[in-house]
Amino acid sequence: ENALGISQALYKKTSSSFDPVKQYDAIAVVATSPLVLAVANNVKANSVNELIAYARAMPQKINYASAGIGSVSHLTFEVIKAATAMDAVHVPYKGGGPAMNDVIAGHVALNMASIQVAKGLIEAGKIKGLAVTSAERSPVLPNVPTLKEAGVKTADVDLRFWFGLFAPKGVPDAVKAKLDKAVAATLSHPQVRERLANLDIEPAYAPGNLLKTKLENEIANWTKFIDAHGIKPE
CATH class of the missing domain: 3.40.190.10 (Periplasmic binding protein-like II)
Structure with a gap:
């Protein structure tokens, strides 16, 4: 979840014992929502x-x-x-x-x-x-433009909610593979996709290695932005 990237970037100097990349195993990207x-x-x-x-x-x-x-x-x-x-x-x-x-x-x-x-x-x-904040207009709010349409060019961070499935570090590979398969199967189900679409949540399945890379990139990019603008956790 994108709060993981933000919190790690913002609180890294005061909460250095917590590292989601090292303490969690990434299973799969699940969805996004603006x-x-x-x-x-x-x-x-x-x-x-x-x-x-x-x-x-x-x-x-x-x-x-x-x-x-x-x-x-x-x-x-x-x-x-x-x-x-x-x-x-x-x-x-x-x-x-x-x-x-x-x-x-x-x-x-x-x-x-x-x-x-x-x-x-x-x-x-x-x-x-x-x-x-999505790249395209939302199907549930089609009259509301995107930031890009308004000419707003933002920093290289994901301004949508994004959701991923993580497990405690050290979960057996067979269990991770089973969870990954279950996420992919669930997100391909028409009723699930319809329900998510009604909430403007877009299924965005991707395997665990891509989720891990996304989290690492989000931490790096949020850290760069937060440090550049002097944002403090108080």
Whole structure:
């Protein structure tokens, strides 16, 4: 899961005893799902470019909520902020629910939310969805453009949720092979794929060696970004 890469990059100097690459065996990549740039209705911006202009016109006046320091929502928006030179103040919450509630209420300007949370709120007119973090538009929010469409070129990190199956280090090869086969078979089942599609979760099976490489790359790329921008775990 992408939180593994982020947390290892952010807390590596204070939690050096934890190393997911060394302590887990990668079994398989399972799926991916985008985040949504969710904006309060009282923000006078209906596109990413309008939001950028709005934030630049009022330095330090725009704030963004997250599920907490070091969360996926926090670091994802930091990447967008760096790519667009937006001047926005981080307001960390104790969880995604309280963060989104304050976006709905208009107390904070925006939040990076899972598409599963954002979809119903956008359709109900409670928030605005300005962009998704996937490479292509989401089939469940087809009117919401991608960051790429808005001209936002981000750092070399995966801004989607990605999900992988790991096991404790040292699991027998036969067990790992059985788990890998089960993941591949499950994700190929039409009913499973339909259910995931309805949640905008894209099956993305890949074997364990590719999951291990992905995690290693994510740790390296998030470390580079976090160090370059001086992001601290407090």
